[in-house]
Amino acid sequence: MRRLRRQLLFYSLLVAVWWLIADLEIWTPYLFPSPRGVLEALRWGFADKTFLVGLGISMKRIALGYGLSVALGVVLGCLIAASEFLKDTLGGTLLSLQSLPSLCWLPLAVLWFGLSEKAILFVVVMGSLLSVTINTEMGLRHVPKIYLMAGRNLGARGLGLIVHVLLPASLPHLVAGLKQGWAFAWRSLISGEMIFVSLGLGHLLMMGRDLNDVNQVVAVMVLIVAIGYVVDRLIFERFESRLRQKWGLSAAP
Amino acid sequence: MATMRKLEEVLHSGEGKIRLRGVSRSFVTAQGPLQALEGIDLDVHAGEFICIVGPSGCGKSTLLNLVAGLDRCTAGEIWTDGHRVEGPSSNRLLIFQELGLFPWLTVRENVEFGLRRRGVLRQECVERARRVLRLVHLGGFENSYLHQLSGGMKQRVALARSLVMEPEVLLMDEPFAALDAQTRDLLHQELERLWVETGQTIVFVTHNVREAVRLGDRVVVMTFRPGRIKCQFEITLPRPRTLEDPALTLVARSVLDQLKEEINKAVKTEFRDETTA
Structure with missing residues (x-):
């Protein structure tokens, strides 16, 4: 409760200061957004449904792209963890590729797929695949040997050992990877959507720039942050804390 | 005796x-x-x-x-x-010094683990696990997680996990x-x-x-x-x-x-x- 009050105070103060600076008109209003203007832009955006449509389109894309990279990443991570050869070859490559900002895949994506859905999907997958893969592999590799021995001792073999021992034992790592993968996927999506008339949130952002509408730009930014935050908090954070509780990694909140 | x-x-x-x-x-x-x-x-x-x-x-x-x-x-x-x-x-079951109990499963699920892998039906697993847990005096802890148990209780879970396989x-x-x-x-x-x-x-x-x-x-x-x-x-x-x-x-x-x-x-x-x- 105390935390909530503190946060509430901080944010209202932040908005108040922003409001004040905007009202002072040190910079022209079409360059410096005001809280009122942003709120108005949000209201208009939702009223004429452009924001709703944009949101829907972006969510559909992220579901597809993120889903794809989770499926691919988990399988790939399992394969790399299972094979010394793959670890020495592909594993190293993936690790070095992780230093590549996902935006760098954009030119390649456009060359290969043109200005299309596929190009955006490609950027999203490339942006998040690596975190999922690397964390899956790390999780599997760090499973204490005793769990494997115990599993085999009790009759788990082959696929059963993977599904019932290895994967659940690496779940804390796996969830961290999924969470990080989500954050990367979301960012990659927005950048990918900026390249053409994609109708998603990224496109709305660029449209704001084209119309010289600083309020719309900031309004869409607020929307992007809000969604990222909500998914992180409501889905991943919740799942992680339940996991930690179950494993006894931390006291119940 | x-x-x-x-x-x-x-x-x-x-x-x-x-x-x-x-x-x-x-x-x-x-x-x-x-x-x-x-x-x-x-x-x-x-x-x-x-x-x-x-x-x-x-x-x-x-x-x-x-x-x-x-x-x-x-x-x-x-x-x-x-x-x-x-x-x-x-x-021929080994009970490890470090136990090797699975923290992602409840006490009962830990005990059922071997039976499930052997393909024993769910209902029978539950009943057998329950019986063995009573045998080691852990009847009330079926749905607990391992971190909620003391060292001696964990030890008994490990024992039950093996005993249930007879x-x-x-x-x-x-x-x-x-x-x-x-x-x-x-x-x-x-x-x-x-x-x-x-x-x-x-x-x-x-x-x-x-x-x-x-x-x-x-x-x-x-x-x-x-x-x-x-x-x-x-x-x-x-x-x-x-x-x-x-x-x-x-x-x-x-x-x-x-x-x-x-x-x-x-x-x-x-x-x-x-x-x-």
Whole structure:
């Protein structure tokens, strides 16, 4: 409760200061957004449904792209963890590729797929695949040997050992990877959507720039942050804390 | 404890439940090859409770891993019921020193694990797990997670997880080493009771001589590196036994005398390791 009050105070103060600076008109209003203007832009955006449509389109894309990279990443991570050869070859490559900002895949994506859905999907997958893969592999590799021995001792073999021992034992790592993968996927999506008339949130952002509408730009930014935050908090954070509780990694909140 | 069997009966109720012939195991370490076990010959009779003592590092755990089929001998053979041990079997279960319970499962799910892998129907799993958990006095903790349990309770979950499979052979690797004296005492009683009820063959590894004499029909003393069988003691003390029994202390002392030599050797080796490192 105390935390909530503190946060509430901080944010209202932040908005108040922003409001004040905007009202002072040190910079022209079409360059410096005001809280009122942003709120108005949000209201208009939702009223004429452009924001709703944009949101829907972006969510559909992220579901597809993120889903794809989770499926691919988990399988790939399992394969790399299972094979010394793959670890020495592909594993190293993936690790070095992780230093590549996902935006760098954009030119390649456009060359290969043109200005299309596929190009955006490609950027999203490339942006998040690596975190999922690397964390899956790390999780599997760090499973204490005793769990494997115990599993085999009790009759788990082959696929059963993977599904019932290895994967659940690496779940804390796996969830961290999924969470990080989500954050990367979301960012990659927005950048990918900026390249053409994609109708998603990224496109709305660029449209704001084209119309010289600083309020719309900031309004869409607020929307992007809000969604990222909500998914992180409501889905991943919740799942992680339940996991930690179950494993006894931390006291119940 | 009127159902307590006589030692004679136990020893002659079956022949060579487990047979080890010339069993050796060596490892390759950074410091060079290490002969953990060398030429172990041992017969364990059906229904026998046998305790193996030895200084730490003598290969006791390695021996159990081999019998469990989780590791392979470099030489020699292990047979159970006339079959060569080629891999793990749910008829011959190892209870690890570190337990290896699964923290992502509830107590009951941990106990059901082996049954589920064997393909036993869900409803039957639940019932059997429930029955065994009551047997080890954990009836009220079915849905708890492991971190909510004390050390002694976790120990009993590990025991239940193996007992539910109804194995003929139970291999226990220093299962009570991490417990306080009172809890250990209690678990000794429970284990003895369960052993009498189920008629299982138990191979129990420990470094605690009194524990070995308290529980075993026979105590095997192992040498330090390479692990060989130094000598064996038949423990004919009547059951149920208590740790406070002066007769038990007397037997324990003679076992300890044999063991001490090996412990001294172990200490010397470790000391040398440290000075050369």
